[in-house]
Amino acid sequence: MSLLVQLKDEMKVAMRAKEKIKLGAIRMALSSIKQAEIDNKTELDDAGIIAVLTKMVKQRKESITMYTEGGREELAANEAAEVAALEAFLPTPLTDEEIAKMISDAIADTGASSMADMGKVMAVLKPAMQGKADLGAVSGKVRATLNA
The missing domain is CATH 1.10.10.410 (Arc Repressor Mutant, subunit A)
Incomplete structure (x- = not known):
């Protein structure tokens, strides 16, 4: 099953379970994937989708650091939940x-x-x-x- 199909299926599951943060993260990921496809005028394969998701995770980790330094723990917690939702679609990290x-x-x-x-x-x-x-x-x- 392609990564795009997995994302769409998980979006439906998150909708039914009323998991707002996970649903928002998946919707942002699908939006970023669509934007990358429009920018490149091509359909992304799994490797391209992984690149988009990796970039999103990296941005959120930087945001967590900034929120934590700024004393905004509730925003850092939201970003951490989004990271967890997105990392579920990434391959297992290398040791x-x-x-x-x-x-x-x-x-x-x-x-x-x-x-x-x-x-x-x-x-x-x-x-x-x-x-x-x-x-x-x-x-x-x-x-x-x-x-x-």
Whole structure:
């Protein structure tokens, strides 16, 4: 079953269960997916939908940090509930060991030896890790490995 169908099915379940926060998060996700399809003039596949959902989760995590620092705990709790609703549709996150192995394999496959080759390594890693790991953190680990 495609991710889009899963989202629509879960939206119906959330409507019936009167789960307002989950319903709102799913509606925002469907809206963002539709907007990305219009912007790109193409229909998104599961990988594209995962990219949209990952971006939404990242935005909400940043909002949680800002709300918490600002003393707005009720808003942070709402954002956290939305994150939980969206993460249910994302693939299982990779462990640190899996990430380290994928980085070393990508460096070996590309023959990378310096920071000049970082783009090649990230080009291999990005499709494999999209939605499964924070690519910013992965980029830092690749940078540290190549500088070592």
